[in-house]
Each structure stands twice: as structure tokens, then as C-alpha cells.
Amino acid sequence: MKHIPVLLNEVLEMAFSKEDGNPAGTFWDGTFGRGGHSQALLEKHSSLEVFGTDRDQAAIDYGQKNFESLLEKGRLTLRHFNFHDFKTLEDFGRGEGFAGALFDLGVSSPQLDEPERGFSFYHDGPLDMRMDQTQELSAATIVNTWSTEDLVQLFREYGEISRPHRVVQQIVERRETRPFETTMDLSYLIERTFGWRKKGKHPATNFFLALRMEVNEELSELEEALRNILEKAIQPKGRLMVITFHSSEDRIVKKLFKGSPHLGMNLTKKVIAPERAEILLNPRSRSAKLRVFQREDLQHESTGVE
Structure with a gap:
């Protein structure tokens, strides 16, 4: 079966705020897979670059072979990396955060x-x-x-x-x-x-x-990894998007987003699920759920102490 990116339209709609007409910077696709989400984001936003990582070396090899043009232009960078291991931006040799990030926790086709x-x-x-x-x-x-x-x-x-x-x-x-x-x-x-x-x-x-x-230790330390990413990897106004396929995963993401008002805004108090048309086209999407959190710079806000 051909790999079809799950909730693609919803990801494209939620990746950036509507005020961001042509977002720039670097977007982190932490589960690159076959590159469907990354490719669509790059096609939609001409000033955007994507940093794609995946724990599966086969996914990185596929990207190196099939996205040569984007790689040569510097719009796409690929690296073998498990996002569960993220600690700081120094892991990637970066000094600034990402303009947004996506983690699709499902298995690719x-x-x-x-x-x-x-x-x-x-x-x-x-x-x-x-x-x-x-x-x-x-x-x-x-x-x-x-x-x-x-x-x-x-x-x-x-x-x-x-x-x-x-x-x-x-x-x-x-x-x-x-x-x-x-x-x-x-x-x-x-x-x-x-x-x-x-x-x-x-x-x-x-x-x-x-x-x-x-x-694959899919639940082990998931909350800690996502919290690290939310706190240390995302720029102010940047959005963290997570697609889950299992109720235990979704509970972890829901709890993290709901419990992080000091970091920004939970944009999906009601989870985003596939439309019936997508499920008919791609039955593997039926259990997918998307949650989105927008990072805010709240450090400067007054604590009430002069």
C-alpha cells in the first residue's frame, strides 16, 4: 500500500497561525517516514526549510534518494535520530529553536x-x-x-x-x-x-x-521527550503538533498540553480526527488524533513583584 500522510490537510492548516502568511525558519519533522508531511509543507511555504529526523535509517535512506532536489537546495536536511533522545538544541548544533514541529507516532505503511x-x-x-x-x-x-x-x-x-x-x-x-x-x-x-x-x-x-x-519504547519517556521539545526546541509562536494512534499516547499528549499553560496555548481542546472521506481513502487513519500546542514567550510576564 502506498504511504498516505495522515491528517495532511489538518496539519497544513494548523502548522502556522493564519497571520503567518509565508512562514520562514526551520520546521522539525521528527518522524520523517516517507516525507509526505514535509514535502507538502515545503510546497505550501516557499520560505520554509525542514529538518527531518527519523529513528528508522530506512526512512532517512529513502529521503536521501527521493528528495535530492530539496536536499541540494538546502530546503531539506535529514538526520538519523530518535526524538525520544532529545535533550537540547545542541543535539543538532542549533542556536535557535524551530518554527514548528510535527511528530506522527504511527507506523508508516x-x-x-x-x-x-x-x-x-x-x-x-x-x-x-x-x-x-x-x-x-x-x-x-x-x-x-x-x-x-x-x-x-x-x-x-x-x-x-x-x-x-x-x-x-x-x-x-x-x-x-x-x-x-x-x-x-x-x-x-x-x-x-x-x-x-x-x-x-x-x-x-x-x-x-x-x-x-x-x-520501540513508544510510551516510555514520551511525555518527558515532548516536554523537553516544547520547552527547549520550539520558538515563541511556534507550534508543536502530535499525531497519535493509541489511547495511551493520546492521554499523554492531552495531559502535557493541558498542564502547560505556563508555556503557551493548547489549540486543540477538542482533538482533531480524520474526516470520513480520509478514512475511506486510507483505513489506517481511522484511529489517528491530532493535538496542537502553540508556544508563547511568557518569561517576561509580571509575577506581581516589583
Whole structure:
């Protein structure tokens, strides 16, 4: 499936205030992926530059190959980097903040559709799920070595599966004689456990989601990373946009934005979701949610002390 940027029109509309007719400066796309959001922002704003980062080296390699013109013109810069690791602007050798930033926390279509990446329960491939191929922990390690209690907790917390015990029991029994190596090993076991008849939502969906989130530490330190970015990386009047696909992610972003009036303004008290037309065109967008926060320079405001 071709990768379609999620909530693209909404991102373009919310990236800058309407008073910013032709915004300049550098915009940080912290989850570059296939570059759809970045490309659209650069096409719309002729004075804008984009600094694109991604934890997946394959995404950076793709950008280097497919956006040569923008790279040569200096309008696009790419770097292999996990935004969870952001501490200060010195990480990027920058002295000034970004004019805005976007973080799309979903998995890109190429990651899902390439069997060798091990994300999909529809394609047979190694049980991997690592966005960053340099890290050690894989889905196979979790499935083959974690205790019954830890697996149950993982599937409950991240997969939001109320009763994962039957599947976990089957996993533990099966791995005693033959370890799980491929996505189909696990997918077929889950199908058999549920007696799935190829109708409705695939029973492996939330199990695979939970494994992916744990392998890539998608919730671990997310709030701290976004807070660091909000406090240290965004210029006054700049906007931080976050697209989530999981209720736990959205709760973290909502809590951060709601609890940061000292940093600026929460522009999405009501979350932005895809229109029906987008969901029909791209079913993978159905659970996407966009929240936006505008940074303000409030340091100079009076504290009431003369």
C-alpha cells in the first residue's frame, strides 16, 4: 500500500497561525517516514526549510534518494535520530529553536507492508518489529523469553486486551518445544486460539500493537521527550503538533498540553480526527488524533513583584 500522510490537510492548516502568511525558519519533522508531511509543507511555504529526523535509517535512506532536489537546495536536511533522545538544541548544533514541529507516532505503511520488518500479521517475516534496526530487543525476544505474568501485563496495558491469558498460555506452551521465529508463527497461534473465521478485526491486531509499542519504547519517556521539545526546541509562536494512534499516547499528549499553560496555548481542546472521506481513502487513519500546542514567550510576564 502506498504511504498516505495522515491528517495532511489538518496539519497544513494548523502548522502556522493564519497571520503567518509565508512562514520562514526551520520546521522539525521528527518522524520523517516517507516525507509526505514535509514535502507538502515545503510546497505550501516557499520560505520554509525542514529538518527531518527519523529513528528508522530506512526512512532517512529513502529521503536521501527521493528528495535530492530539496536536499541540494538546502530546503531539506535529514538526520538519523530518535526524538525520544532529545535533550537540547545542541543535539543538532542549533542556536535557535524551530518554527514548528510535527511528530506522527504511527507506523508508516512501508514498515507494515515490508515482511522483513516483522510488523504485520498478514505477511510472513521475522518476528522483529524494530523501527531502529540497531537496537537489540525484538518482538521474538519478548515472546520467547518473557514470563507469563509480564506478557499478560504487556498485552493488558499496551494492547488493552482484557483477557489475554489464553493466548499467553498457548505462547508459553508452544515456545517450550519450538521458539517463535516468524510473524505467522504468532499470528496463526492467535487465530487458532480464538477460532477466527476470517471475518471482522483480526484477533492478532492488539497483540501485535502491544509488542510493537514495547519493542520501540513508544510510551516510555514520551511525555518527558515532548516536554523537553516544547520547552527547549520550539520558538515563541511556534507550534508543536502530535499525531497519535493509541489511547495511551493520546492521554499523554492531552495531559502535557493541558498542564502547560505556563508555556503557551493548547489549540486543540477538542482533538482533531480524520474526516470520513480520509478514512475511506486510507483505513489506517481511522484511529489517528491530532493535538496542537502553540508556544508563547511568557518569561517576561509580571509575577506581581516589583
